[in-house]
Amino acid sequence: MSPDNLGTYAENTWCPGCGNFAIMNAIKASLQTLAQEGTPLENFVLVSGIGCHAKIVDYINMNSFYSIHGRTIPAAEGIKLAKPDLKVIVFSGDGDSYGEGVEHLIFAAKRNIDITVIIHNNRVYGLTTGQYTPTSPLGFKGRSTPQGTNELPINPLELMLATGATFLARGTSHGIELLKNIFKEAILHKGFSLVDVLQVCVTYYNMYEYYDKRVYELKEHNSGDYQEALNKIREWDYNSDAKIPLGVFYKKELPTFEDRFLKPAGPVISRETKIKEVLKEDI
Amino acid sequence: MDEISLLIGGKAGFGIDTSSLLIGRILNQLGFRIHIYRDYPSLIRGGHTFSIIRAAKEKIATHRNKVDFLLALNQDTVDFHKDTLKDNSIIIYDSDTVKSEGHIGVPVGKIIKEENASEIMRNSCIIGGFSKAAGIEWDVLEQAFRKNISREIEINLKVALRGFNEARKLLDIGKLEQEALPILTGNEAVSLGLINAGLKTYISYPMTPSSPILHYLASLSEKFSLKVIHPESEISVILMALGFAYAGEKVAVGTSGGGFCLMTEALSFSGMSELPIVIFLGQRPGPSTGLPTYSSQTELLFALHAGQGEFPRFIVAPGDPQEAYYWSGLALNIAWKYQIPAFILSDKNLSESVYSFDVNSIEEIKEEKPALWDRAGNYKRYLDTESGISALAFVPDKDAVIKVNSYEHDEFGITTEEPLLTKKMQDKRLRKEKYLKRELENYNTVKTYGNNDSAVTLLCWGSNKGVCVEAAKNLNLKVVQPLVLNPFPAEQLRKSLEGAKKIIDVESNATAQLAILMSRYGLKTDAKILKYDGRPFSLEELEEEIKKVVS
Numbered sequence: 080m081s082p083d084n085l086g087t088y089a090e091n092t093w094c095p096g097c098g099n100f101a102i103m104n105a106i107k108a109s110l111q112t113l114a115q116e117g118t119p120l121e122n123f124v125l126v127s128g129i130g131c132h133a134k135i136v137d138y139i140n141m142n143s144f145y146s147i148h149g150r151t152i153p154a155a156e157g158i159k160l161a162k163p164d165l166k167v168i169v170f171s172g173d174g175d176s177y178g179e180g181v182e183h184l185i186f187a188a189k190r191n192i193d194i195t196v197i198i199h200n201n202r203v204y205g206l207t208t209g210q211y212t213p214t215s216p217l218g219f220k221g222r223s224t225p226q227g228t229n230e231l232p233i234n235p236l237e238l239m240l241a242t243g244a245t246f247l248a249r250g251t252s253h254g255i256e257l258l259k260n261i262f263k264e265a266i267l268h269k270g271f272s273l274v275d276v277l278q279v280c281v282t283y284y285n286m287y288e289y290y291d292k293r294v295y296e297l298k299e300h301n302s303g304d305y306q307e308a309l310n311k312i313r314e315w316d317y318n319s320d321a322k323i324p325l326g327v328f329y330k331k332e333l334p335t336f337e338d339r340f341l342k343p344a345g346p347v348i349s350r351e352t353k354i355k356e357v358l359k360e361d362i
Numbered sequence: 363m364d365e366i367s368l369l370i371g372g373k374a375g376f377g378i379d380t381s382s383l384l385i386g387r388i389l390n391q392l393g394f395r396i397h398i399y400r401d402y403p404s405l406i407r408g409g410h411t412f413s414i415i416r417a418a419k420e421k422i423a424t425h426r427n428k429v430d431f432l433l434a435l436n437q438d439t440v441d442f443h444k445d446t447l448k449d450n451s452i453i454i455y456d457s458d459t460v461k462s463e464g465h466i467g468v469p470v471g472k473i474i475k476e477e478n479a480s481e482i483m484r485n486s487c488i489i490g491g492f493s494k495a496a497g498i499e500w501d502v503l504e505q506a507f508r509k510n511i512s513r514e515i516e517i518n519l520k521v522a523l524r525g526f527n528e529a530r531k532l533l534d535i536g537k538l539e540q541e542a543l544p545i546l547t548g549n550e551a552v553s554l555g556l557i558n559a560g561l562k563t564y565i566s567y568p569m570t571p572s573s574p575i576l577h578y579l580a581s582l583s584e585k586f587s588l589k590v591i592h593p594e595s596e597i598s599v600i601l602m603a604l605g606f607a608y609a610g611e612k613v614a615v616g617t618s619g620g621g622f623c624l625m626t627e628a629l630s631f632s633g634m635s636e637l638p639i640v641i642f643l644g645q646r647p648g649p650s651t652g653l654p655t656y657s658s659q660t661e662l663l664f665a666l667h668a669g670q671g672e673f674p675r676f677i678v679a680p681g682d683p684q685e686a687y688y689w690s691g692l693a694l695n696i697a698w699k700y701q702i703p704a705f706i707l708s709d710k711n712l713s714e715s716v717y718s719f720d721v722n723s724i725e726e727i728k729e730e731k732p733a734l735w736d737r738a739g740n741y742k743r744y745l746d747t748e749s750g751i752s753a754l755a756f757v758p759d760k761d762a763v764i765k766v767n768s769y770e771h772d773e774f775g776i777t778t779e780e781p782l783l784t785k786k787m788q789d790k791r792l793r794k795e796k797y798l799k800r801e802l803e804n805y806n807t808v809k810t811y812g813n814n815d816s817a818v819t820l821l822c823w824g825s826n827k828g829v830c831v832e833a834a835k836n837l838n839l840k841v842v843q844p845l846v847l848n849p850f851p852a853e854q855l856r857k858s859l860e861g862a863k864k865i866i867d868v869e870s871n872a873t874a875q876l877a878i879l880m881s882r883y884g885l886k887t888d889a890k891i892l893k894y895d896g897r898p899f900s901l902e903e904l905e906e907e908i909k910k911v912v913s
Contacts, residue, residue, distance in 0.1 A: 089776045121758040124608075129768070136765070137776050142757045144608055145767040145777070146601065147631050153598040157605020157613075158757070160589060161563070165609070165757060183601075186594040344587045353585055354554050358721060361544035362390065 098252030098278035105258035130172035132199035149179025188244040190336035201280035209283040246272030297326035368431035371412035371439030382413030389417040393538030398716035399425040423828025490525030497534035548712035551683030559691030560729030571710040572616035596621040610756030614640035633673025638697040656896030657710035674795035681827025712825035750793030799849040807846035817863035852883035
């Protein structure tokens with residue numbers, strides 16, 4: 080594990096031009112910065128689900144937990160609660176966390192547990208070759224919906240704000256400098272942080288041009304204000320044509336789950352003695 | 363007296379369960395060994411609920427159908443349980459609400475009203491009446507009340523004393539000259555066994571009959587510095603647990619059939635990623651929601667086969683709290699030594715029945731340390747070794763990159779689809795089972811009881827041990843009980859069954875799952891006694907069935 084070279088020998092199998100490269104390069108840069116600033120690399124655990132996004136853990140030479148589809152977040156919570164000093168970063172797809180495992184996302188936000196979730200939101204299933212996801216627009220023609228979808232997308236940031244996330248941001252895979260800054264800020268945030276990255280899938284849903292025309296960076300935005308955050312989050316609903324704001328929408332310091340849950344260890348008395356005490360009560 | 367049985371019944375939600383435990387504790391003070399069978403419907407209020415409390419000189423682990431006392435707080439208890447009465451059974455009933463002939467009527471309603479006591483204290487009143495009738499001294503009763511009731515003790519005692527004075531002494535239960543033992547449930551024994559072997563975290567989503575473990579460990583969490591977590595679903599439960607295991611913290615989860623269905627994908631992940639986990643599986647009748655608060659032994663083959671792909675697992679089915687304590691601890695050690703999922707297979711009968719528990723009769727079991735990385739060279743999480751067991755390192759370790767993976771992976775933990783490597787890693791994982799099987803030869807994975815020379819042998823597993831051992835004692839038969847069900851102890855079982863002329867398989871399911879499993883190893887049974895109405899065998903019931911098969 081060396082900050083200078085975070086790569087592995089695994090062959091990279093993302094398509095040329097895939098938005099995942101930008102996410103990987105940005106997170107590597109953020110991790111290198113954090114390492115230089117004093118958080119040793121071994122203190123990070125990277126968790127991923129199943130999907131194109133998830134290969135990222137094979138490509139970064141750091142501690143990792145390559146989980147199953149939709150089930151990144153509870154594993155990350157377990158790691159965090161076992162070793163609260165660790166920095167746990169989840170990489171997950173839109174199918175992976177807005178679809179199959181959405182209940183975990185909601186509960187992690189509700190708990191405000193101190194983990195960071197980065198969603199590779201390409202709005203299409205890539206690895207299973209092109210089906211619609213929870214954030215695909217209405218009428219999206221995928222392989223399972225050749226006539227177009229009949230349902231509206233969810234706005235994941237709105238959902239997360241409503242359920243208690245304390246750090247919410249959006250970036251794109253065409254803006255690596257912004258991503259670096261957001262990732263670092265999200266990781267340093269104490270509490271549940273989610274970064275929705277509009278990651279372009281060049282093969283099944285190439286949105287580079289579409290996004291490039293519409294995105295803008297938030298300026299003079301008060302991220303400590305819930306209502307202002309909500310307004311900005313609602314500016315684009317992942318469906319209609321609108322300007323797409325990027326940056327940190329919401330940021331608030333609140334007590335975390337582990338602050339309340341984890342108790343200092345009690346006096347050191349042998350388990351055996353304590354079991355005997357318990358049994359005596361049962362006579 | 364050497365033995366006494368009593369049934370207490372009433373509406374669900376009116377404290378029958380608490381009362382039965384209190385009666386158990388009173389009889390426990392007199393030196394009796396205790397067993398309590400609890401029968402309750404899956405609802406919070408209304409419906410009929412009852413407990414059968416049995417006290418005997420010898421250790422017991424089953425109930426009788428026929429009782430010496432019937433404690434009736436409502437008419438249903440008298441009407442529903444007529445069959446449990448013997449010629450000399452004594453009915454103690456609330457004469458204000460229950461019509462019954464002869465016996466002892468206590469005007470419970472009137473007393474409650476006069477003492478301005480709450481409805482729940484009707485129990486205290488009837489227990490007072492029972493104690494007098496059974497010849498239990500007031501002091502014993504008062505002491506048990508004071509130890510076990512924390513709220514409104516004085517008024518409870520007042521009501522109990524009035525019940526006591528309303529009754530008359532009909533027999534003298536006496537006192538046995540032996541030390542009182544703790545009385546607890548199978549679930550509590552599992553919990554303490556896990557703690558004893560070093561459990562640090564327990565994660566569970568409520569589901570009968572596993573929820574009492576969640577409640578019990580939560581109540582002990584401060585005392586033992588345990589982390590006890592109730593997350594959003596069983597899927598979250600097991601994934602969270604695997605996160606704990608990755609970070610090196612000993613963890614168990616608990617559930618029942620339906621919840622376990624949700625866990626199976628992650629069970630398979632545990633097999634692939636070699637993350638150790640203990641799964642407590644409390645069986646109840648299915649399919650589907652089935653009978654939530656009743657008992658069955660229907661998940662043996664499910665636990666054995668659950669999860670996609672092929673990977674080793676350990677399954678133990680303890681038969682009583684002593685075995686539950688010992689083998690739960692061992693299951694935790696085994697999970698970590700072999701980095702596999704380990705199942706503790708219980709059922710509602712073992713989980714929620716109350717037994718006398720003798721910790722001193724249990725062989726000592728200590729927390730074992732898993733194989734740890736020797737810090738030489740580059741760390742490889744899945745290093746291929748002779749035993750298949752790769753040494754562990756835990757985050758954070760400045761010298762190790764620790765990668766676990768649900769995909770097939772190389773020794774370092776990076777995804778692979780190479781055919782040679784795929785086969786090599788599959789072999790590595792499966793090899794662990796061979797070594798586990800070898801280690802288990804040093805343990806009593808199959809136990810025998812009763813008359814070793816008997817031509818007739820009862821075969822049982824799990825909670826049926828108690829009833830089989832006692833029936834065999836009365837009928838002079840032999841009992842064979844496989845405790846470990848995977849890796850299957852075929853050789854030990856074959857030896858234990860040697861010489862048996864007639865093997866009667868006793869199971870609480872409809873398809874004889876143990877017999878199916880045994881047939882894979884060429885082991886046959888000659889007759890089957892199967893019960894699948896959700897209720898465990900009573901002693902009389904099983905003896906009758908055995909007689910039918912033997913004659």
